[in-house]
Structure formats: C-alpha cells, structure tokens
Amino acid sequence: MRTPLRARTARRVARGVTVALTALALGSFGLTAAESAQTRPHAAEPTHAVGHDNTALTIDGKPLSIWSGEFHYWRLPSPDAWRDVLQKMKAGGYNATSIYFDWDFHSPKPGVYDFKGIRDVDKLLDIAKEVGIYVIARPGPYINAETDGGGFPGWLVTQKGKARSTAPDYLAAADEWLSQINPILARHQLTNGTGTIIAYQVENEYYQNTGDGHAYIQHLVDKARADGITVPLTGNHNGLFTKELDIEGYDAYPQGFNCSSPDKWQGLPDLSGEKKPGEPLFLAEFQGGAFDPWGGPGYDKCRQLTNGDFEKAAYENNIASGATMQNFYMAYGGTSWGWLASPESVYSSYDYGASIREDRQLTEKYLVNKRLGYMVQSVAPLTKTEQVSVAAPQNSALQRRDRHNPDNGTGITVVRHKDVNNKAKDTTHLALGGYPSVPQEPGTALTIDGRDSKLLLSDYAMDHQQLRYSTSELMTHGTFGPRDVALLYGRHGQDGETVLRYADRPEVQVISGHVQQTWDPASGDLRLNYKHDGLAQVLITPPGSTPLLLLLADDATADTYWRLDTPQGPVLASGPELLRTSAYDNGVLKLSGDTGKAANLHVVTGTPATSVTWNGRPANGALDTAGTPLAGPGPVTLPTLGGWKYHAETPEAQPGFDDAAWRAADKQALSADNYGFHAGSIWYRGHFTAAGTETAVKVDATTGRGGRYLAWLNGTYLGSSDDATHRFDIPAGTLKPGKDNVLAVLSANTAHKQDWSADDSHKEPRGLTGASLVGSAKQIGWRLQGALGGEDLVDPVRGPLNTGGLYGERHGMHLPGYPDDAWPSVSLPDSRKGAPGVSWYRTTFDLNLPKGQDVPLGLTFKDDKAKNYRALVYVNGWMVGLYVNDLGPQTTFPVQPGMLRTHGHNTVAIAVIGEDANVDGLGNVSLEAYGNHTTPLHYRDIASPGWSAAVYRDPQATADVRIDAPDTIARGKSGEVTASYTPRRSTAHDASLTLRLPDGWTAEPEAAQRLGNVPAGSTVTRSWKVTSSGGSGPWSAVLSATGRSRDGSADAATSVASPPAAPGAGTHDLAGLDFLSTNGWGPVERNTSNGEDAAGDGRPMSIAGTAYAKGLGAHADSDITVHLGGKCSRFTASVGVDDETDSAGSVTFTVLADGKQVAATPVLRGHQAAVTLNADVSGAQVLDLVVGNGGDGNAQDHADWANATVSCAS
Structure with a gap:
C-alpha cells in the first residue's frame, strides 16, 4: 500500500485489486490440497493463455473483469482458516485475491527459509485453486503492508548496500528470496493449468524514476522470467515502469488514513487518466479500509470511514473511469501477531476496517461488495467501454458519468451527488436508453440518497433478453437451464422501473409482490414499475423465446442471495448467512455454508437435481416454494478465566545477575539487529567503574512508535521513557565509586519501520544507540540479550x-x-x-x-x-x-x-x-x-510446541573475559589496553586472547596472543599499546577482546571516547561544526531546508515567509548531537516548520544539554512564525537538538534550526 508523495508516515494508499472471473474458469478448479510443502505433484490439466488487450485482462483470449481483494496468509496463521476466508471472498463477489508473500515471515537468517506448516504457501495456493479464485501474486521483495520492515527480514537491516536498488549485496539477498518463492509461484500459474495465479507483481510501490530504479525493476523482471513466471507482470508504481512491465497499476486511497473523522469524505477521483496505452486500467490497490496507529480511534471508525456507502460510490466511480481490474485493500486484514506490526502505522490488529473483520465476521461492507462483484462478473461488456458525453441529470445537485461498449452499445450510467458530503435525498429524471426522461411512469422518480450512488445499465443484451434500461441496479443474471434469471435491487421504498424489449407481447406473471406492467406495441417495450419492498417475482414468457424470472429486491433482501457457478451451470440460493460451495455429484446438488440463526433455504438452479444436501444433510425442500428450514447454531457458554498464577521477574536489573554468556557489544553500534536480535524486547547491561562524580545517565534509544525503555542503576529504578534521548538523574547513594556499576536497560521495542520511500528507513535502529555518564568521562562496556538463540531459532x-x-x-x-x-x-x-x-x-x-x-x-x-x-x-x-x-x-x-x-x-x-x-x-x-x-469447516489445531527444560534456559559462560582501557584516547594518540581471561569450570586448553579494534586503530604487540593451557579459576592478562586513528571518525570507539579454547569462546567489550575538538572561543554557526545525527527523512542539511531524501537537495530555509541563510534543516524524528566539551555557554536559534511544506507539518523542538532539557517549544505548525530559543548550556559536554513529530506522525515535518549558534570560551 502507498503513501502520498512526501507523506512519510501515513504510508500506504489502501489496497484493492479488482478481478472478475467468468464462468469459464469459476467452475473448473477441483484440486484437493495436499500436505507436502515443496514436492506436491499436479495432475496434467489444460493450460491457459493469460494476457491482456487495451482494456482488460484476457484468459484464452476472452476478456474479463477482475474484482479482487487483498488477503495476507501470514496474518492468519491457520491453513484451515485460509479456506474459510477465501471461500467467503469467493462467495462475496471476489473472483480474485491479491496476496503479498512476506520474505520476513519465511527467513530468520541468510540462507534459511521455511515453507512448512503455517508458512506452506503451496497449500495456500492449492486452496485458492480448490476454491476457484484467481491469485495476483506479490512477492516483493519489498511489500510494505504495514508489516515489520515492510517485509524485509531483520537480517537485511545490517546490509551496507541500499535496499531496493542495484546494490550488489541487496540484489544477492533479494535473488536468494526470489529463488525460493518464485518456483513455488510458477508451479501454481494458470498458464500451466496447475493453479490460479494470473498475474505477478514486480516490487511494490516503487517510485524511483532513475536509471538505477529502472535497472532494478528490469533485474527483477529478468529474474521472474528466468524462474519460470509466464503470467503477465504487473506493478503498482503509478505508471513509472510501463516499458518493463506488462500492466502497470495505480494505487489510490481517496479517504486517507485519519479515522478520527469517519464521517468526512475527501472526494472521489477520476482515475481514467491513469490508463496506459495498450493496457487495461488496473487499480492495483484501491481503498477498502484504513490502517489505524497507536493511540488511534480504532478500526470501527476506519470501517465507518470506508463503509458500504463509500465502497458503492467509489467502486462504481472507478467503473465509470473505465477500470476493469480493481483490487481492494483489504478484503481481510487479519492479525499482526508477534512482532509483525510496523509500528509507525499499526498495532497488533490489522483489521483495517475491511469487509471481513479480523475475527472473520462479515460486515455490511461485505454485502455491498458482493452485490457489486456479482454484477461485474455478470456484465461482460464492462471489459470494453468508452466514455461518452450525455445530458446532465435534471436535478443540478446530481452528476452522472456514462460509458458505452463500442461493440454492442451497452451503456452504463453512474449517478450520484456532485458533493460527496451531501447527505440530502434528491430525486431526478435522466435521459437513458434513448428515452428523454426516465423513469417514464408519472409520479415516480430516480431517487439518490445522501452519499448513495447508482450504476444503471441500458441497451444491454442480458442473456436472451434485451434490457432497454432499469432504474434498479443489477446484482446478477444468468441462464438457469430453460430460463433466464435476473436479480435487480434498490433502496427500500424507492421507485423502480425496468424496460425490456420483445418482438411480440410476452406473458407476464407476477408471482409475488406488486408490479405494474405497461406494454407498448409500437416499440415492443415491456415496462415494469414497482417499489423496492422485500422481494417481488415476475415471470416473463415471450412467445417462442426463453422465459425470464425477474427478482426485484430491496437491498436487505438482495443481500440474502448467493451465487456460485458449477460446471453444470450457476446456482442461486437465498436464506443462509453464507453459501460456501455448490457442486453436482451424480445428480445431487451439494451445498455447504453457514448460518448465524435459523433460516430458510431456497435454491434456483438450471440443471435438474435429484436431491439437495446442505452440509451433507438432506435439504430437498430447497427447490420448492416453501424452501427447507436450516437450523441456527446452538448456544455456547464460555469459561471464566480464573486460577491465575503470578510471578515477578526482572533479575537482569540486579547488579549480581550473571551476564557473562550474553553477547558483548563489540561492534561500533549498540542496536540489536547488529547482534542477530530482530524482534521484541532487548536487555542491555552496561558495566563501568564509577568516578563518584556522576550525576545522571544520558540514554539514547530508538524503540519504535509505541515502544519504551526502562532503566536501572545497580538495581535502583531510574524510570522509563520513549524519547530518543533521555536523561535519568542518579539517586543519592546509588553509585559505587571505584567499583563495578551496572546500568541495566530494558528496551521494549516494537517492530521495524518500513522502507516505503526506498531510503533505507527500515534500517532505523532498535534498542540502544548510545549512553553516557553526566559528570565524568567514564566509559561503559555493554552486553545485550534478545530472543533465545537469536537468528538460530529455538x-x-x-x-x-x-x-x-x-x-x-x-x-x-x-x-x-x-x-x-x-x-x-x-x-x-x-x-x-x-x-x-x-x-x-x-x-x-x-x-x-x-x-x-x-x-x-x-x-x-x-x-x-x-x-x-x-x-x-x-x-x-x-x-x-x-x-x-x-x-x-x-x-x-x-x-x-x-x-x-x-x-x-x-x-x-x-x-x-x-x-x-x-x-x-x-x-x-x-x-x-x-x-x-x-459451519461445515473444521479448524485443526496448529502445531504449538510446549516448554522444554533442555531448551529454555540461559546459556552458560565457559570463561570470563575482561577488558580495561583509558576512558579517552585523543585522535592519533595512544593508550594502554589490558584484557584478562579466566576459565570457569575446567582447564582451558590451547587458549588464546585476541584484541579487536576499530578500523584505522593499531595495537602493539600483535592483537592475537596465545595463552596455552589455563587452569580453571586462573587469570591470564595481556596488554597492548593502542593508537587511535587520526582525522574524522566516530566520537567513541568500541574495543573488544575474545578468549578462545577447545571448550568455546567468551568475549567482552568497552568504549573509548575519541571526540572531535571542542569549539574554540567565539560564536559558531552549528552548520560549520562536526555533528552526529539521526533524521526522519534523508540527511540533516547544512544551511538549507531538509528537502528530499538525498544530500544537498534542500531549498533555502524559510519560516513564515522569512528567509534564513544559515542553519540546519532536519525532519522529524531527528536528533543532532554536537560536542561542546564543556567550553560553551549559550545556544540560540530561530525554529519552525519550513515553508516548503506549504503549511503542512507539525513539530516540536527540544534542546538538551548533557541530556537535560534546557529549552523547548510547544507543537509548531506550518506557516507559524519562528520561535526564538536561547538556552544556557554552560559546562555541557554534549548538545542535542531534537525534533519531535508533534504527536500525529512525521508526514511533511520539515524542521528548521535557523541561525543556530553556540557561544564558547577558550
């Protein structure tokens, strides 16, 4: 899903793919899912040609409309429930489903992939074939989807090369994934006759219109073809890659994602201009719901924002734009269980306000979608239409959009209010089907309720009938044996008028309801007038031609009807809550489905049936007028949850906790992904020898939106924060001067950000990014622990x-x-x-x-x-x-x-x-x-391994390693570093001790020292003269030591400060000083605004019309760190949102001196005058300039630190 350009946080434009299946394919899928994940053989079946023409996707040369819904199997970890949702989608009018395949879900470490159990996508695609629903496969490599890392596995975070580019390390990893998933998808292509995949999407929402961007897409295209993908290659890149792809798609989310105002509509776009020459108009994702962030209003509000009224108006508007392929994002959202949820967009629920709720319950949106989906699949001329100009409605508050099929003249007319927020009920007359004023019956009118939309057909060859027009909407029609059947519907109590043309006057029998008939012998028109009230049935028998059973329903009655197609013809049933399957078996019509209450089953068929069964039980009365009663579910009593057991833990916060077996933080970064911990909470324990002058601890952490970190010093709780930088004051009596002190931090992380803008934002760290002591230069050596086993899953x-x-x-x-x-x-x-x-x-x-x-x-x-x-x-x-x-x-x-x-x-x-x-x-x-x-379905338990004492325990250290170094080594200078090795339980044979240094640092003697055999409990020490690199570089360096023997290894790490020189005497522009930074969008810019995602692409800074030549351009969330060395006394700046956002954006500015807040602003918004900050920073070693997102996400949050200066003494 996508985010509007430069709306960085509100990511995806809701997803929807519309796929309309014809009876050609609907009744012919019959493979039963097998159990094996990789080697399932397929019986030889007819192959199919899948292609496209200028207006539609084609199968075996026949165009069809695509009415598709998005479904994510990885958010529903139950293969039996996959069948439930796919059957509901098929019954609910979808003839296709669009499916992301989540790399992250299948790969815990490089080279390791799992396609078993809840990850068995072979089984998923077999179920789709069995259900009879087409599949649009979307394997990425990047998928976005409001999921962890946008679908990138955690281990990809540490790659140096830029993701979603031609960087060699990234392409090698992406090819590794595609080499796993593509062969599975290839086995399930409709072109092979072995599956129902009809399209393959290359990448996702990729908008890099550069040489490298095109080369990257071409690489993925070549990879797909080399791996056996033969179906059309599609995209949702808004038309950028028409050269590389067969069908380029477009994403649109007209309602946006602010569910706090669910009754406000944003307008319905005319997307006809997005059609590309020679391709159908494909809405690869159209809004079917909305995501909801932490602290949001909840998904019921999102469902209201995108309710059935919106669906009907928007989806019919898309048809009026000429769209023949629509995919609605989402049809079923599911659950972001575990740490699947990308935190900047969503929490654990991914209900999405979709037509099928997270708990698999059907909604009113589902029923509206069903009516439209059935219609799209019934009316074949929709696959080729042209826009036409016609007279406006007589009521000026209304508008109409018209198209017609140039081959057969079928007309479609979509009528709604000009103002989408108009809730008035209006009536009108239209010129329709060659008639100057419709409806014709005196005293009647076409009624459009507030926010309603109607799609009317005219001059339509409806099976054996000629429909001149109807002011009722068509739900479905077909030939059922010797007669045609058509179901028309409208709002309860509104007028309906239908005109059919016959060569001779037909016999008209009103079976039920009140229907007035008028015959015009001059034109051959039979006009029927009625009000939509329950169900009226009319049997029309023209002389010597096929009869028509016309069902005239109101919305609620139409919603009780279900259509499924079989090789023997269509089946139309009413009464149950859901019709899942229909099939003929030796003359027996076997139906299955669900009931939520007692119901009466009525069935209309074309093929004679000797008997009918419902969920395996006789239901022969379903073919009679009276129908067959179906029982509802029995009552269920749930247990009360009691008998709770309680246990308090957190031993890691205590100073005596043994962390020797934890991973030493021996890299030049503390973030968890660098150490193979990619999900959930991370514990850090930092050891330092206190000078006794320390007054506070400054902690830098990135936990993700909704995350938080908690800190303890020597077992004393310091507090918690979700700030990027936080200063924790040290309580009196907590420090142990001259002794080992332990700073323990629990980083309760949420998952990784996505990479929607292809700027490596998924690499945003999780966990600690730094920590320092206020009041001394003592350095901290860290160990950390995440999920047991890390990338080696237990x-x-x-x-x-x-x-x-x-x-x-x-x-x-x-x-x-x-x-x-x-x-x-x-x-x-x-x-x-x-x-x-x-x-x-x-x-x-x-x-x-x-x-x-x-x-x-x-x-x-x-x-x-x-x-x-x-x-x-x-x-x-x-x-x-x-x-x-x-x-x-x-x-x-x-x-x-x-x-x-x-x-x-x-x-x-x-x-x-x-x-x-x-x-x-x-x-x-x-x-x-x-x-x-x-229900006829049975949900089997999925494998859920239990506790094992042999598995779930902390690993034990075989030895203790300690490293001691000076707190500071100036750049280009030397210092003595000492490391010791002590075996714990037995003699360490052939032991060694190796010192590891940052790039550019040197050691004398050699870093690797042999120790020989070291008895248990004995300590061996080695020392080195270490020289730091000169010039620019990190402000602190991590030095580590590893002890090895035949029994295993142990390690330790510490930090050495190596900051740049403090500013000299005078006043300094911060843009001219060295600084470290994190930034929410691209790099921090010097003397320009933030601009876009590349360095140097900012504009001259301007706040509320005032230009500034000097300063720093940032983007929330941002932290700019400047080394002051205790030499400066005053910081000043004029701050605000840069004018390049055109009044958008909302930010906060905070100034920290050694982690202590010394200045801050309230939320500032676009075009608001600059605020002057003047802060005392006397004695501070480090200055942090922090930009927050104003609490509403960081879209358009371009923040200027204009005229930012520090005043310093010598």
Whole structure:
C-alpha cells in the first residue's frame, strides 16, 4: 500500500485489486490440497493463455473483469482458516485475491527459509485453486503492508548496500528470496493449468524514476522470467515502469488514513487518466479500509470511514473511469501477531476496517461488495467501454458519468451527488436508453440518497433478453437451464422501473409482490414499475423465446442471495448467512455454508437435481416454494478465566545477575539487529567503574512508535521513557565509586519501520544507540540479550517474530507446560503493588465447543487507562498481540483458529511490563465470543510446541573475559589496553586472547596472543599499546577482546571516547561544526531546508515567509548531537516548520544539554512564525537538538534550526 508523495508516515494508499472471473474458469478448479510443502505433484490439466488487450485482462483470449481483494496468509496463521476466508471472498463477489508473500515471515537468517506448516504457501495456493479464485501474486521483495520492515527480514537491516536498488549485496539477498518463492509461484500459474495465479507483481510501490530504479525493476523482471513466471507482470508504481512491465497499476486511497473523522469524505477521483496505452486500467490497490496507529480511534471508525456507502460510490466511480481490474485493500486484514506490526502505522490488529473483520465476521461492507462483484462478473461488456458525453441529470445537485461498449452499445450510467458530503435525498429524471426522461411512469422518480450512488445499465443484451434500461441496479443474471434469471435491487421504498424489449407481447406473471406492467406495441417495450419492498417475482414468457424470472429486491433482501457457478451451470440460493460451495455429484446438488440463526433455504438452479444436501444433510425442500428450514447454531457458554498464577521477574536489573554468556557489544553500534536480535524486547547491561562524580545517565534509544525503555542503576529504578534521548538523574547513594556499576536497560521495542520511500528507513535502529555518564568521562562496556538463540531459532514452528528477550520468554514462561505450580495464586483484577519491570500471569482453561460450529474467540482487557503498563499476550505460546494500557486503542485480541484449541486445553500467559515506581497489577481479562455460526469447516489445531527444560534456559559462560582501557584516547594518540581471561569450570586448553579494534586503530604487540593451557579459576592478562586513528571518525570507539579454547569462546567489550575538538572561543554557526545525527527523512542539511531524501537537495530555509541563510534543516524524528566539551555557554536559534511544506507539518523542538532539557517549544505548525530559543548550556559536554513529530506522525515535518549558534570560551 502507498503513501502520498512526501507523506512519510501515513504510508500506504489502501489496497484493492479488482478481478472478475467468468464462468469459464469459476467452475473448473477441483484440486484437493495436499500436505507436502515443496514436492506436491499436479495432475496434467489444460493450460491457459493469460494476457491482456487495451482494456482488460484476457484468459484464452476472452476478456474479463477482475474484482479482487487483498488477503495476507501470514496474518492468519491457520491453513484451515485460509479456506474459510477465501471461500467467503469467493462467495462475496471476489473472483480474485491479491496476496503479498512476506520474505520476513519465511527467513530468520541468510540462507534459511521455511515453507512448512503455517508458512506452506503451496497449500495456500492449492486452496485458492480448490476454491476457484484467481491469485495476483506479490512477492516483493519489498511489500510494505504495514508489516515489520515492510517485509524485509531483520537480517537485511545490517546490509551496507541500499535496499531496493542495484546494490550488489541487496540484489544477492533479494535473488536468494526470489529463488525460493518464485518456483513455488510458477508451479501454481494458470498458464500451466496447475493453479490460479494470473498475474505477478514486480516490487511494490516503487517510485524511483532513475536509471538505477529502472535497472532494478528490469533485474527483477529478468529474474521472474528466468524462474519460470509466464503470467503477465504487473506493478503498482503509478505508471513509472510501463516499458518493463506488462500492466502497470495505480494505487489510490481517496479517504486517507485519519479515522478520527469517519464521517468526512475527501472526494472521489477520476482515475481514467491513469490508463496506459495498450493496457487495461488496473487499480492495483484501491481503498477498502484504513490502517489505524497507536493511540488511534480504532478500526470501527476506519470501517465507518470506508463503509458500504463509500465502497458503492467509489467502486462504481472507478467503473465509470473505465477500470476493469480493481483490487481492494483489504478484503481481510487479519492479525499482526508477534512482532509483525510496523509500528509507525499499526498495532497488533490489522483489521483495517475491511469487509471481513479480523475475527472473520462479515460486515455490511461485505454485502455491498458482493452485490457489486456479482454484477461485474455478470456484465461482460464492462471489459470494453468508452466514455461518452450525455445530458446532465435534471436535478443540478446530481452528476452522472456514462460509458458505452463500442461493440454492442451497452451503456452504463453512474449517478450520484456532485458533493460527496451531501447527505440530502434528491430525486431526478435522466435521459437513458434513448428515452428523454426516465423513469417514464408519472409520479415516480430516480431517487439518490445522501452519499448513495447508482450504476444503471441500458441497451444491454442480458442473456436472451434485451434490457432497454432499469432504474434498479443489477446484482446478477444468468441462464438457469430453460430460463433466464435476473436479480435487480434498490433502496427500500424507492421507485423502480425496468424496460425490456420483445418482438411480440410476452406473458407476464407476477408471482409475488406488486408490479405494474405497461406494454407498448409500437416499440415492443415491456415496462415494469414497482417499489423496492422485500422481494417481488415476475415471470416473463415471450412467445417462442426463453422465459425470464425477474427478482426485484430491496437491498436487505438482495443481500440474502448467493451465487456460485458449477460446471453444470450457476446456482442461486437465498436464506443462509453464507453459501460456501455448490457442486453436482451424480445428480445431487451439494451445498455447504453457514448460518448465524435459523433460516430458510431456497435454491434456483438450471440443471435438474435429484436431491439437495446442505452440509451433507438432506435439504430437498430447497427447490420448492416453501424452501427447507436450516437450523441456527446452538448456544455456547464460555469459561471464566480464573486460577491465575503470578510471578515477578526482572533479575537482569540486579547488579549480581550473571551476564557473562550474553553477547558483548563489540561492534561500533549498540542496536540489536547488529547482534542477530530482530524482534521484541532487548536487555542491555552496561558495566563501568564509577568516578563518584556522576550525576545522571544520558540514554539514547530508538524503540519504535509505541515502544519504551526502562532503566536501572545497580538495581535502583531510574524510570522509563520513549524519547530518543533521555536523561535519568542518579539517586543519592546509588553509585559505587571505584567499583563495578551496572546500568541495566530494558528496551521494549516494537517492530521495524518500513522502507516505503526506498531510503533505507527500515534500517532505523532498535534498542540502544548510545549512553553516557553526566559528570565524568567514564566509559561503559555493554552486553545485550534478545530472543533465545537469536537468528538460530529455538522455536522454528512459531518463527522469528514470536518472542523477544524477556527473562520469561527466554525461559519459556509463555509456553504450555511451563512449571508454574510454585507461583502464588492471584485473581484479576490484581490489586497488588509491585516493583517496576516484568511480571507474568498465567492460567489455563478447557474448551469443548459444539462440533459443526465456528465460534471466533478472543481475549478482552479492561483496566484504568491511568495505569502505565504494556502486556505481551500469549495463547498456547503464540503472541497474539501487544496491549498498551495507557496508549491503546486495542483492548480485544482475537485468537485465530488453530492457535486456540476449541476442543482441548489452553494456556494464557501475559507478560506485564510495568513502568511506574509502584506498579499496579493486571486488570480484568476475559474470554469473548465475537460470533456463533454453524459451519461445515473444521479448524485443526496448529502445531504449538510446549516448554522444554533442555531448551529454555540461559546459556552458560565457559570463561570470563575482561577488558580495561583509558576512558579517552585523543585522535592519533595512544593508550594502554589490558584484557584478562579466566576459565570457569575446567582447564582451558590451547587458549588464546585476541584484541579487536576499530578500523584505522593499531595495537602493539600483535592483537592475537596465545595463552596455552589455563587452569580453571586462573587469570591470564595481556596488554597492548593502542593508537587511535587520526582525522574524522566516530566520537567513541568500541574495543573488544575474545578468549578462545577447545571448550568455546567468551568475549567482552568497552568504549573509548575519541571526540572531535571542542569549539574554540567565539560564536559558531552549528552548520560549520562536526555533528552526529539521526533524521526522519534523508540527511540533516547544512544551511538549507531538509528537502528530499538525498544530500544537498534542500531549498533555502524559510519560516513564515522569512528567509534564513544559515542553519540546519532536519525532519522529524531527528536528533543532532554536537560536542561542546564543556567550553560553551549559550545556544540560540530561530525554529519552525519550513515553508516548503506549504503549511503542512507539525513539530516540536527540544534542546538538551548533557541530556537535560534546557529549552523547548510547544507543537509548531506550518506557516507559524519562528520561535526564538536561547538556552544556557554552560559546562555541557554534549548538545542535542531534537525534533519531535508533534504527536500525529512525521508526514511533511520539515524542521528548521535557523541561525543556530553556540557561544564558547577558550
């Protein structure tokens, strides 16, 4: 999905692919899914030619409309539920689904890929073939999708080359992924006759119209073809790559993503200009919902923003623009379980306000989409239309858009209000079908409700009938054996008028309802007039021709009808909540589906059936007028969650915790991805020898939106923050001068950012990025620990994104079978007061839901929002979501089928991370049912490995390594570095000690020293003269030592300060000084605005019309760090949003001196006058200039530090 140009945070323009299947293909898919992931053989089946002409996709030369919905299998980790959703989509009018294939979901480390179990995409595509739904495959490599890293695996973060470019290391990794996924997709192409893939999207929302950008896309095209992809290659790059691709698509999200104002419409675009010569107009993603961020209004508001009224108006408007391929993003969103959710856009739920809810329940949007999808698949002339000019409606408040098929004259007319926010009910008459004023019946009119839209057909050859026009909308039609059937619908109580033309007067029988008929012998027109009220049935029998059964319904009645096609012809049924399948078997019509309450089944068929079954039971009365009664679901009683067990952990915060086996932070960066930890929480423990003069700790961290970090010093809690830089004051009596002190930081991260703008934003660090002591130059040596095993998964079934590095996660407290018998019992809500940190709550419950019923369940939290805590929610070992009590909005967490054992024993484990000095206990947690339906489907339990004492334990260190170095080594100068090695349990044979230095640093003697055999408990020490590099470079350098023996290795690391010289006496423009920076968009610019994503592309700075020649141009979220060395006393600047945003943007400015806030602004917005900052920075070693995003995302947040200066003494 996409974000408007330069709207950096509100990323994706909602997704939708429209695919209309014809009966040619709908009834011919019959392969049964097998179990093997890679080697499933396929029976020989007819191949098909998939191509396109100027207006439509073609299959075997026949054009068809594509009515598609987006579906993400990786957000629904239950293969049986894949069938449920795909069947619902097929029944709901979709003839295709667009599917991202998520690299991140399948690859925990380079060269390792998993396509088994919940990752078995062979099975997914077999199910799609079995259901009879086409697939638009979208394997990336980049997918965006509001998912972790935009689909890039965590291990890609550390690559040096720029992603989404021709950088060799990136292309090698991308080719590795494509070499895995492309052969699977190739096996399931319609062109082979072995699947239903009809299109393959190359990359995603890629807008780099450069030589390298085109070379990159061509590389992916060549790779796809080399890997056996033969279907058309598509894109959603808004027309940039027509040369490389077969069909270029366009993304459009006209409602945007602010669900806080769900009743405000933004306008409906005319997208006809996006059609490319020789290609159909393909809306690769059109808005089918909206994402919702942390602290947002919730998905019910997003569903209201994109409700059925919007769908009807927008999708019909697209048809009026000539779109024959539409994909709606999303049809079903699902759950971003584990750490799938990209935090700048979404939280755990990816409901998206879609037509099918996260809990798989159907909505009113689904029913509107069904009516439109059925129509698009029925009316073949829609695949080739041209825009025509006609007389405007008689009512000037309304507008019409018209097209006609040049081959057969079929006309389509879309009527709605000119003002999309007009809620008035208006009536009008139209010139339609050659008639100057329609409707013709005196006293009637065409009614358009507020925000309604109507798509009317005229001059249409409807099977064996000639439809002159109808003011009712067509839902579906077809030939059912000896007669034609057409279903027309309209708003309840509104007038309807339908005119059919016959050579001779037909016999008209009104079977039910009130329908007035008028025959005009001169023209041969049969005019029917009626009001839409329930269902009227009219049988029209023309002499010597095919009869027509005309069903005239209001919206609610039309919604009860379902159409599915079989090789023997179409089946039309009404009554049940859902019709899943229809098939003939030796004359028996076998139907399956769901009911949410008792219903009456009526069936219209063309092929005679000896009998009818419903979910395997006789339903012969369905063919009769009376129909067959269907039972609703039986009642379900859910258990109350009780018997909770409680355990407080956080031993890592205590100074005596043994961290020797943790990973030493031996790289020139602290962020977790550098050490193979790519998901969830990360623990850091920093050791330093205190001078006794330290007054505070300054911590730099990037946890992601919705993330937070907590800090302890020597076991004393310092507090928590979500700031990029935060100063924690050291409480009196906490330091241990001259001794080892331990700074412990729990970085409760959210997932990685996406890379929508192809600027490597997915590489934004997670975890600590730096830390320093205020009051001394003492340096800190760090160790860190994330998920147990890191990239070498200990739980490959659940995969790389299920857990992080909490103590309880590393020891399996989230898993079934963990021994919690010794934990104390508690009840919820828990009134206890605990210490800050992590505590666990566990309980179990049994379920035995009625067989043949689908009862979607979830967990609901209820607590006082003033309590500051977050909770990781696990069910049977699966992290179903992250609950942030004081941020929200998510309070209920659906548990997808298979994760939950509906006929067995279940375990709930909740890890609460409390941030307050006196942490309140967990609030109420309950089991909630979202629906109750009879169903033919059975959801099998997915594999959920339990606890194992052999697996879930901390690794043990074989030796201790220590490294000591000067706190500072000036650039180009030398200092003595000492390292020691002490075996723990047994003699270390053939031991060695190796010093590792940054690039450009040297050591004497050689860095690698042999130690021989070292007895257990003995310590061997080596020293080196170390010389730092001269010139520019990092302000601090990491030195590390590794001890090795036959038994294993151990390591340690420390930092040495090597800052640039402090500014000299005088006043200095910051643009002329060395600085370090992080920036939300491109680099920080000197003496210009931020501009775009390249260095040097900014404009002259201007705030509210005032130009500035000097300063720094930044973009939220940003941190500019300047070394002052205690020599400066005053900082000044004029700050504001740069005028290049054209009044957009909202930012905050904060000035920190050694982490202490010395100046700040409120939220400043575009075109607001500059604010002058004048801050005392006396004695500060480090100055930080921080730009925040104003609390509403960082779109257009161009921030100027104009005339930024520091005044310094010698």
